Amino acid sequence: MIRAARLLALMQALRRRRRAVAAAALAEELSVSLRTIYRDIATLVAEGAPIEGTAGLGYRLRQGFFLPPLMLTxxxxxxxxxxxxxxxxxxxxxxxxxxxxxxxxxxxxxxxxxxxxxxASPLLAGPARGSGASPLLGPIRAAMRSEHKLRLRYVDGAGAGTERVVWPIAIGFFAAAEVLAAWCELRRDFRHFRLDRIAAATTLPQRMPQRRRVLLATWRAQSDLDEMP
Incomplete structure (x- = not known):
């Protein structure tokens, strides 16, 4: 790897991480020596790159720094x-x-x-199965972004209707359907709701008791994504 490309790759490796990363991890990722990482970090700092950290502790880009767009292959x-x-x-x-x-x-x-x-790419995307995106996709995304609870009127596969108050955390786009993952107050556990079976969704004034990113991490640790519809 030529030096200019290696410096760009090093900046990209730092940008992908929110926390400090050890020089040894950077060296392994870029297939270079620790000495090369230390030298390249020093070069980037001398050129004005806002890199924080020291040898032995780890490095990270200062919060709020963004690289200019990189060229794509x-x-x-x-x-x-x-x-x-x-x-x-x-x-x-x-x-x-x-x-x-x-x-x-x-x-x-x-x-x-x-x-x-x-x-001219030969990789094309066809429309979703069915009648297109659910009209509730936008409101549900807004509730997730603002971390507010939702009241759902839901109809299951057997046609039985229920009303739930949920904490929405993610939407999965699968071949058969779009699925909302949420904490259900009725079941006191994570549940999955197909968007095409949600008859109504109302955003409530109450905010979710936990941050969405915390709930998302817990859901990911507990869920078997392969079993979602």
Whole structure:
């Protein structure tokens, strides 16, 4: 790896982490020696990179620092564009518009050859099964973002209706359906609700008692994602 590319890779490795990372971990990731990491860190700091930390303790980028956009390879451009096309097909109006705006911004920074390859990518995204995105996707996303409780009217596979107060934490997009993962106050446990079976969703004024990221981490530790519909 040439030095300029290695310095960019080192900055990218630091940017991906919120906490300090040991020099040994960086050296293993980049397949270089500890001495090279120490030397490259010193070079980046001398050039003005806001890297905090010391040898033996770990390094991290100062909070609030953002790298300028990096150029993408054709493979990376294919991956990013396919993901955004899937969002545009399966998301609500807000997500669709955001995905289209993001695609335009990414296309604007790509070198001409990569931009042409991305535009002609053979990786296409088809519409979701059924009648498109649930009209409740937007309101549920808003409740998750603001960390407010939801009151759901839910109809199960047998046609039985129930009313639940839940703490929404995540939405999974699967081949058969979109699924809301939430803490259910009735069951006092995590439950999964298909969006196409939610008859109504009302955002309540009460905030969730726990932060969503804490609930999400607990749910991930307890759930078998392979068993979700």
């Amino acid at each position: 054709e493979e990376e451009a294919d991956a990013v564009m396919l993901g955004l096309r899937l969002v545009a097909e399966r998301g609500d109006a807000g997500l669709t518009e955001a995905a289209e705006e993001a695609m335009a911004k990414i296309a604007a920074i790509l070198p001409p050859a990569v931009e042409e390859a991305a535009a």
